[in-house]
Amino acid sequence: MLQITGLTVKYGVGVHALQDASVDVPEGAVAAVIGGNGAGKSSLMRAISGTLGFHAGRVVEGSITYDGRNLAGLSPQKILRLGIAHVPEGRRILGEMTVLENLRAGGAIVRSTRKRVNALQEIMDRFPILAERRNQRAGLLSGGEQQILAIGRGLMSSPKVMLLDEPTLGLSPQMVERVADTIREVNASGVTVVVVEQNAAMALGVATDGHVIERGRVVLSDSAAALRDSPDVRRLFLGGDVDEGLGLDAAPASLATLTRWSA
Numbered sequence: 094m095l096q097i098t099g100l101t102v103k104y105g106v107g108v109h110a111l112q113d114a115s116v117d118v119p120e121g122a123v124a125a126v127i128g129g130n131g132a133g134k135s136s137l138m139r140a141i142s143g144t145l146g147f148h149a150g151r152v153v154e155g156s157i158t159y160d161g162r163n164l165a166g167l168s169p170q171k172i173l174r175l176g177i178a179h180v181p182e183g184r185r186i187l188g189e190m191t192v193l194e195n196l197r198a199g200g201a202i203v204r205s206t207r208k209r210v211n212a213l214q215e216i217m218d219r220f221p222i223l224a225e226r227r228n229q230r231a232g233l234l235s236g237g238e239q240q241i242l243a244i245g246r247g248l249m250s251s252p253k254v255m256l257l258d259e260p261t262l263g264l265s266p267q268m269v270e271r272v273a274d275t276i277r278e279v280n281a282s283g284v285t286v287v288v289v290e291q292n293a294a295m296a297l298g299v300a301t302d303g304h305v306i307e308r309g310r311v312v313l314s315d316s317a318a319a320l321r322d323s324p325d326v327r328r329l330f331l332g333g334d335v336d337e338g339l340g341l342d343a344a345p346a347s348l349a350t351l352t353r354w355s356a
């Protein structure tokens with residue numbers, strides 16, 4: 094469904110954030126992209142959603158195709174209309190606005206009023222916490238609730254693909270579990286998900302496929318189950334048994350090199 098081939102991304106004149114990165118995301122998958130700080134994970138998401146320009150970045154080589162269509166040169170609005178929603182790192186909730194206003198903002202670009210009303214109802218039904226707090230200022234929600242709101246806002250455009258950038262950053266273990274369940278629900282409703290995480294245990298716990306990025310290069314791609322079982326991935330990214338609870342035992346990703354994979 095989404096094919097990233099030989100992608101090289103640069104910021105300014107010097108910084109290579111991604112080099113020759115290739116990732117295939119089949120329809121219906123949950124693809125986890127894991128790696129340490131500064132590995133290039135957010136840059137991959139920005140490249141897909143066409144938002145690199147907001148960060149003074151650009152694709153200098155390679156291609157991204159979605160349902161066979163090359164996304165090169167398309168605006169973020171056009172990519173959103175085609176069915177790819179990006180929930181960026183940091184959630185970007187409008188804290189002074191209500192939960193409802195935040196959700197409506199998510200559908201503003203792509204939907205008719207009638208479709209927006211229907212989407213809103215579906216999201217309220219799916220996430221009771223958002224329905225209960227619909228008229229409260231979004232800034233009063235907990236971090237985890239704000240993440241669920243950010244996901245709900247992304248769903249307002251009825252995407253076929255959702256890009257989630259660090260959805261569990263700064264959340265309590267209980268909230269990490271809740272966000273993981275939300276990702277599963279979103280996927281079960283037919284949305285293909287790409288989730289970028291430093292919490293590798295959470296990401297590989299919900300994913301079907303996984304990709305390890307190290308210093309701008311995709312050094313390993315396999316099924317999530319194979320990555321969970323890989324001694325190297327366990328040592329570098331998991332630090333515990335993922336089956337024992339979504340990331341609760343996870344050590345932060347090590348920046349130790351994975352050179353033998355990148356050879």
Ligand SMILES: Nc1ncnc2c1ncn2[C@@H]1O[C@H](COP(=O)(O)OP(=O)(O)OP(=O)(O)O)[C@@H](O)[C@H]1O
Nearest residue numbers: 104108110129130131132133134135136137148149
């Ligand atoms: N707007 C920018 N201008 C210049 N360099 C940038 C910019 N954004 C990211 N970079 C650099 O590009 C590289 C990849 O960054 P990116 O944010 O994609 O990594 P990441 O894996 O998402 O890291 P993190 O988990 O810390 O967000 C890093 O060296 C980073 O410093």
